[in-house]
């Protein structure tokens with residue numbers, strides 16, 4: 001049973017890794033790669049206040065949707081190798097992959113939802129530095145890796161788990177997180193300040 005949350009946690013790490021390395025770093029060097037469509041997704045989101053109407057279209061009519069969906073289906077298929085030994089873990093991975101698609105698509109059709117419910121992804125698209133905030137469903141690995149950058153354009157989560165909890169518990173979670181990840185938090189605080197400064201000066205970091 002513990003395998004299920006572990007699977008969700010690993011899927012969050014996959015979001016961070018694939019988004020950063022394969023959707024940003026790789027296509028920015030290889031413009032002919034099919035993942036270059038993600039850079040186009042960024043352009044469109046920025047020009048349309050986070051809206052991307054492509055997410056309302058069928059994957060068979062829109063090549064970007066086709067690429068993103070078939071990559072996710074491929075990942076889910078590859079995850080199946082764990083099924084015989086760790087069924088709950090595999091279920092956690094499947095859930096994580098499905099939830100990624102659901103949340104990401106919904107957010108780009110409803111920017112107000114994104115601002116409130118996944119502010120880290122709103123920040124990923126709309127702030128001066130789009131090379132940060134790699135997670136989509138939950139910001140966990142951005143806290144672990146120190147790549148969360150908070151901005152004033154969205155409503156920042158009040159704890160790194162991004163789960164609603166009573167104030168007294170939240171205070172403790174925040175304290176423990178800062179104690180466990182001092183380096184990551186130092187980076188997050190510094191980059192957040194730097195980003196706010198850039199935003200005020202209208203500086204946009206190239207993708």
Ligand SMILES: [Zn+2]
Nearest residue numbers: 019023038042
């Ligand atoms: Zn991106």
Ligand SMILES: [Zn+2]
Nearest residue numbers: 038041068104
């Ligand atoms: Zn995307």
Ligand SMILES: [Zn+2]
Nearest residue numbers: 104108121125
């Ligand atoms: Zn997006």
